[in-house]
Amino acid sequence: MAESNKRMRVEILRFDPDKDEVPRSQEYEIPVQEDWKVLDAINYIKDEVDPTVSHRWSCRMAVCGSCGMMVNGEPKLTCKTSLSDYEGSIKIEPLANFPIVRDLVVDMDGFMDKFRKVKPWIVRAKERAEDMENLSEKGTYSQSPAELATFKQFSMCINCLLCYAACPVIANEPDFIGPAAIALGHRYNLDSRDEGDRGRNEIFRGEGTVFSCSFANECSEVCPKNVDPAAAVNQAKLAAVVDWAKGLILPREGA
Amino acid sequence: MAGAAHPEAMAPPKKGPTRTAPPRMPESWWGAQRIRTYLLFGATGIVYFVAGTVVLKLAWALGTGPEAWDRALGNLSHPLYLIFHALTLVSLIFVGLRAFGTMMPKMQPRNGPLPVLAAGTVKGLFLSVWVALTVLLGLVLAGKIFP
Amino acid sequence: MVQVSRHDIVIVGGGGAGLRAAIAAAEANPDLSVALVSKVYPMRSHTVSAEGGAAAIARDDDSLELHGFDTVKGSDFLGDQDVIEYFVEHAPRELALLENWGCPWSRNDDGTVATRAFGGMSTKRTWYATDKVGFHMLHSLFQQSMRYDNIVRYDEYFVSKLLVEDGACQGVAALEIRTGEFHAILGRSVILATGGAGKIFPFTTNGTIKTGDGMALAYRAGVALKDMEFVQYHPTGLPGTGILITEAARGEGGFLRNNKDERFLVEYDYGVGDKAELGPRDMVSRAIIKEFEAGRGFENRYGSYCVVDLRHLGEEHINAKLPFVRELAKTYMGVDPVHEYIPIRPVVHYMMGGVDTDINAATDLPGLYAAGEVACGSLNGANRLGSNSLTECLVFGAVAARSALDFARGASDGDSARLVAQVEEEAARVNALRGNGKGNEHVSALRTEMNSTMEAGCGVYRHQDTMQVAADETRNIRQRVADLHLKDTSKVFNTELISALELQNMVELAEVLALGAVHRKESRGAHTCRDYPTRDDQNYLYHTLAHRTEDGPRLGRKEVNLGHWEPQERKY
Numbered sequence: 001m002a003e004s005n006k007r008m009r010v011e012i013l014r015f016d017p018d019k020d021e022v023p024r025s026q027e028y029e030i031p032v033q034e035d036w037k038v039l040d041a042i043n044y045i046k047d048e049v050d051p052t053v054s055h056r057w058s059c060r061m062a063v064c065g066s067c068g069m070m071v072n073g074e075p076k077l078t079c080k081t082s083l084s085d086y087e088g089s090i091k092i093e094p095l096a097n098f099p100i101v102r103d104l105v106v107d108m109d110g111f112m113d114k115f116r117k118v119k120p121w122i123v124r125a126k127e128r129a130e131d132m133e134n135l136s137e138k139g140t141y142s143q144s145p146a147e148l149a150t151f152k153q154f155s156m157c158i159n160c161l162l163c164y165a166a167c168p169v170i171a172n173e174p175d176f177i178g179p180a181a182i183a184l185g186h187r188y189n190l191d192s193r194d195e196g197d198r199g200r201n202e203i204f205r206g207e208g209t210v211f212s213c214s215f216a217n218e219c220s221e222v223c224p225k226n227v228d229p230a231a232a233v234n235q236a237k238l239a240a241v242v243d244w245a246k247g248l249i250l251p252r253e254g255a
Numbered sequence: 256m257a258g259a260a261h262p263e264a265m266a267p268p269k270k271g272p273t274r275t276a277p278p279r280m281p282e283s284w285w286g287a288q289r290i291r292t293y294l295l296f297g298a299t300g301i302v303y304f305v306a307g308t309v310v311l312k313l314a315w316a317l318g319t320g321p322e323a324w325d326r327a328l329g330n331l332s333h334p335l336y337l338i339f340h341a342l343t344l345v346s347l348i349f350v351g352l353r354a355f356g357t358m359m360p361k362m363q364p365r366n367g368p369l370p371v372l373a374a375g376t377v378k379g380l381f382l383s384v385w386v387a388l389t390v391l392l393g394l395v396l397a398g399k400i401f402p
Numbered sequence: 403m404v405q406v407s408r409h410d411i412v413i414v415g416g417g418g419a420g421l422r423a424a425i426a427a428a429e430a431n432p433d434l435s436v437a438l439v440s441k442v443y444p445m446r447s448h449t450v451s452a453e454g455g456a457a458a459i460a461r462d463d464d465s466l467e468l469h470g471f472d473t474v475k476g477s478d479f480l481g482d483q484d485v486i487e488y489f490v491e492h493a494p495r496e497l498a499l500l501e502n503w504g505c506p507w508s509r510n511d512d513g514t515v516a517t518r519a520f521g522g523m524s525t526k527r528t529w530y531a532t533d534k535v536g537f538h539m540l541h542s543l544f545q546q547s548m549r550y551d552n553i554v555r556y557d558e559y560f561v562s563k564l565l566v567e568d569g570a571c572q573g574v575a576a577l578e579i580r581t582g583e584f585h586a587i588l589g590r591s592v593i594l595a596t597g598g599a600g601k602i603f604p605f606t607t608n609g610t611i612k613t614g615d616g617m618a619l620a621y622r623a624g625v626a627l628k629d630m631e632f633v634q635y636h637p638t639g640l641p642g643t644g645i646l647i648t649e650a651a652r653g654e655g656g657f658l659r660n661n662k663d664e665r666f667l668v669e670y671d672y673g674v675g676d677k678a679e680l681g682p683r684d685m686v687s688r689a690i691i692k693e694f695e696a697g698r699g700f701e702n703r704y705g706s707y708c709v710v711d712l713r714h715l716g717e718e719h720i721n722a723k724l725p726f727v728r729e730l731a732k733t734y735m736g737v738d739p740v741h742e743y744i745p746i747r748p749v750v751h752y753m754m755g756g757v758d759t760d761i762n763a764a765t766d767l768p769g770l771y772a773a774g775e776v777a778c779g780s781l782n783g784a785n786r787l788g789s790n791s792l793t794e795c796l797v798f799g800a801v802a803a804r805s806a807l808d809f810a811r812g813a814s815d816g817d818s819a820r821l822v823a824q825v826e827e828e829a830a831r832v833n834a835l836r837g838n839g840k841g842n843e844h845v846s847a848l849r850t851e852m853n854s855t856m857e858a859g860c861g862v863y864r865h866q867d868t869m870q871v872a873a874d875e876t877r878n879i880r881q882r883v884a885d886l887h888l889k890d891t892s893k894v895f896n897t898e899l900i901s902a903l904e905l906q907n908m909v910e911l912a913e914v915l916a917l918g919a920v921h922r923k924e925s926r927g928a929h930t931c932r933d934y935p936t937r938d939d940q941n942y943l944y945h946t947l948a949h950r951t952e953d954g955p956r957l958g959r960k961e962v963n964l965g966h967w968e969p970q971e972r973k974y
Contacts, residue, residue: 017274018892035642047846051898052890056442058609061645061730063537064446073287080733099275101580102895107275108443112557120545122504138460139498142513148506150365155506155538159445168293171280184545190366191504215358216293231361238362273581273894 008032009089010041012053015100023100025091026050038078039067042092042104055104062224065158068095068165069104075165077224095165097174111161114177118185118203123196147192154187154232156225163219163229169212176212179219179229186232189239201243210236296353299346306343309336355381404825405585406818409437409554411806412574412589414561414616416444418536418792419774420595421543422496422799423806428550430807437587439556439576441611441900444544448597448609449795452536453648453726455528456792458493460517464525466490473790474967476522476682477783478927478937480629480945483965485761485779489790489797496796497529505542506531508723518723519653520789522682522974528789533648533726539792556587560900561615563828564592564623564770565821571623571770572816575825577832579900582893584829586822590810591769593802594620595795598753598775601904602912603860604853606750607639607646616776618907620757621914625765626947628778628960630755630911631918632928634786635862637686639749641704645734647727647746649788652679654723657711658686659743660698666708675974682974684785684928687748691862700745709743716740748862752791754782754928755918758947758960763802769813771806773798780945780962784927836899837891843882845901852879852905852912860919866933873916877954880909914948914955921957922946939969 007029015023028045039057046053057067062080069078070093072086083090098106124131135141163179170176185204189197204210213233220230316327330336359381360374372380394400411427413420416438427436440447459469469490474481501507501515508516508530520528531538547553556576563575565586573588599614600606621627637658638647652658658679660666667678672689674681681689690708693699699706712720712727717740720728724739731737731744756778763771763779774795781794859872883906890898924938925931947958 015276016892017276017894023276023279046897051845051888052892054890054895054897056446058442058446058611059448059451060609060643061451062733063534063726064448064450064609066442066446093279096280097278099278101273101275102892105895109557112443116548119549121549122502122546128502135498135502136514138514139495140501140507140515143509144513145509145511147513148509152506155541156534157541158450158537159443168290171278174278188504192366193502193504214297216290217357218289218293220361221289228361234358234362235364238364 006032006034008041008083008086010045011089011091012042012045012104013093014053014103016052016102032083034084036083038069038071038076038081038083038090038092041083041090042078053104054102063158065160068160068162069093070096070165075162075222077160077162080224095161097165097167097170098161108161110174111159111164111178111181114181115159115184117177118181119196119200120184120188122188122191122194123199124193125195141193143192150192151187151190154183154190154227157183157187157227157229158225160224162222162224166218166222168216168218169214173208173212175208177209179233182210182213182236183227183229183232186236186239189236197239198243201240204236204240205244210240213237296350299350302343302346305339309339351381351385352378403583404822404829405583406822407437407585407587408815409435409587409589410810411435411591411593411803412437412439412587413593413595414439414574414619415447415595415597415774415776416440416442416544416555416557417447417595417597417774418449418539418543418795419776419799419802420444420447420593421540421547422796423593423595423773423803424553425543425547425550426800426803427807428547428553430803432550432552434552434807436550436553437556437589438547438553439559439561439574439587441558441560441579441615443557444547444555445541446611447540448612449536449540449792451607451609451646452539452792453533453646454650454653455518455520455530455535455789456497456539456796457520457523457528457787457789458497458793459490459527460494460515460529461526464527468524469493469527471967472523473781473787474783475972476785476787477780478785478972479939479943479964479967479969480632480780480783480926480962482761482780482783482963483967484963485781487965488761489781489794492797492800493793496793496800500539500542500796503542503546505538508532518650519680520787521649521652521680521686522677522787523680523789528650528653530650532722533650533724536792556585559585559587560903561619562832562903563824564619565824566623566767567816567820567824570768570813570816573821575828577903579895582836582896584825584832586818586825588816588818588821590813590815591771591806593763593806594757594770594772594776595774595799595802596776598756599908599911600750600753602852602908602915603633603750603856604850605639605644605857607636607644608750613904613908614753614776614911615904615907616772617756618910620765620767620770620772621910621948621950623767623770624950625767625770626758626949626958627911627914628755628758628945628947629780629784629918630753630915630948631860631922631946632754632782632784633750633860633915634683634752634754634928635687635748636751637683637690637748638710638746639751640730640735641702641707641745641747643734644749645730646749646751647710647730647744648724649683651710651712651724651727651744654712654719655715657714658690658746659709659711660693661700662698664698666693666698673973677974682785683751683788684930685974687862688930690748702745705747707745707747710739710746711743712739713741713743752786754778754780754784754786755915755946758945761801762805763798764805769809771802773802778945784929832899832903835886835888835902836893836896838886838888841885841887843885844887845898845905848879848883848886849901849905849908852876852909855879856912856916859916862930864919864929864931866920866923866931869916869920873913873920876909876913876916880913880954883909910950917955917957918946918948937972943969
């Protein structure tokens, strides 16, 4: 492998609750390769310079969603962000708007709880065994390419949480359920196979959900997978209102 | 297996506790271009608040009597008022463009009976409606129609 | 302090197989408590990186017989035919269930699920969701699993030991990564679903979490590893990073080309016949290496490579069917496949071998089951067909859950005191390792040494002498791994400690792999020996077993379960 002589200063936010009262910043100067991603630089430091640096990563192909961090203040998927986009020095911090567990690792249990609240699974009125007339002989529901296209985009979320780090609403209102969770709830509402939209719309009319969004559109700007959560959140607003209005006029079946 | 074998194990395991550092705001938060647009968008609220008090003042003058009304109308031609009105117009256009250029296209229901339009089309529709309304209003004020 | 929790079934691993098992178990009885223990949050599991598709018959021109025979032939007749028959029969229902749970399978115009062509498959039977099938499968499963209150997740817990008492597996010792504390997670039966061990090799499509933990856990607990010498090289990985370019790129009509712009699979005889680019992975990988050797590869700073040509498919088709391939090629190679070639070379992708299991996903150790890549059933024999493994996770994940439930029904809770004592012992071992400044070996250096040893000795083409070197060196590395020098003394999220534990797992497997390779003096499927270039059914039509002893692996053999498909010459 051809060696390049390029060097770079990498500043990493460090926090070890066993030792540090508050987070501190540590600087490393390392040789870098032209085709490295930001993650490669962190891994180099971990392997060759300072094994105590802690971070999460796995697939290094922008699909597992582990390695979201703040790079020069912007939320980035570090395995997808080229080091050559930055000149001379770079500053890496854990994702904003999340409590810091250690170094570049944040506490994402809050997100996991929010995620579950939107019931991110197919809800059917009947159990599968009683639902057979809706299934083909192969056991699948019918869904046209157009019906698939309705929700496909919102199913592309990799839960990397960059949108939470970018959202100014979360910064002020930590209990806001957040862009990714709403996008995934809305994804099921749009799925032709799902019958759970009534329930989810009720959740969406609750405190700290879609109407907390003030349309900063930040989530869509930073999303590495072009999910456009801002679109989902604002469609969900409309759907939740329409559903509420319908409930006033039409009698609810079943409830 | 009859009955719950380990009902006490149904609760999720307790995490931690380890001490965490509080969440941080990105340092470039105020400086980022996108955020500046969003903050400006929010700041137009102040303009509308002030514009609202002006309208209230006019309504109060109208209730007080013809003199007060004339005085209030006269005040409106003050250069400061004119600048403020220009600012209000710019704010409205800015918010209108953002709402109809960015938010409305995204808000279109995907599974409704209407086709999902391209962002540019929504923005274009908005602009044409806006221009048409302005022309209509101008014509009314000039006394060309509905004299 | 060891914290103790009790469940009915403990599942280790939260990927495709683990989640499928958890759902199957949770569904069977809402009163059961199912623990799902994973060293990462489930949606980070490596199932997420699978791209091309999942196989199950769907079309009228297809049949169980055909899918079965394709798989048997693909396995170079080392696959167990009872397992293969069970698999092909249950595959369609599993994929349909996944559809019911919301997986966004790509569709035909009439609303049915679409299928695409794949290597070694004789008709279109690979279900797909564009080219992010693993991602959609994993997320559909994970989101489905959230609806069950009786699935108790232990996210970011590293299992370092299986707890065996009275001859049965009764739980696991798990390190909570967040706190550094040990937990005794006890269950009446345990399912391993931890995936493969691609990170033994330097150049792999696998994510960094794929360190063969489950294989090592079982191996240390006395269970045999089976057929570990069979390592699948995927023909098309990006040079440098090893990022996967899916076989669907060829399934959708892409060509492989050499530096003379020839479709070499068509121009030269590589045994793939008229299948050309749709040949099985072992043969296509060998063909690419042969091209390199004949001087017909391109060269860059990462060595030789060939290219995938998708240009003739057109932008619309690529965007519709292969959007992820386009994104990956652009981001990681700087080429747009609409106009340019994608550089590729063979890359370690999958372990055909694993924990020795039977058709019920059961191991020799009572109470211990395994499913997915960690297990060797053996569905895949000497070479896996692309798109069989995602389905394998589902079919055998469900089987493992059923078997584990059956076992749990008859078992009683073990003696907590003795089990906890084992965990305390394990905790002491791991605590001594944390921040151990006395050792002489460094994790990353030793890992690099293991990586290069394996690449040199156990590549696409293998030689007796280089394999022997690899076997000797891995043995040496395994002995040195006890003497690690660690710097990080913190208990909180100590990733250096986790890396060390993972390395200790990998070196055991590397040794088994190299030794198994040396001993198999034939060429079968993915194991290609230059010194013994043909298949030898007379002497080697059996599974290799490896049992752990203090002096290294003790090899044994297990009969292949042949059914009505007789071994024949493998030609396409």
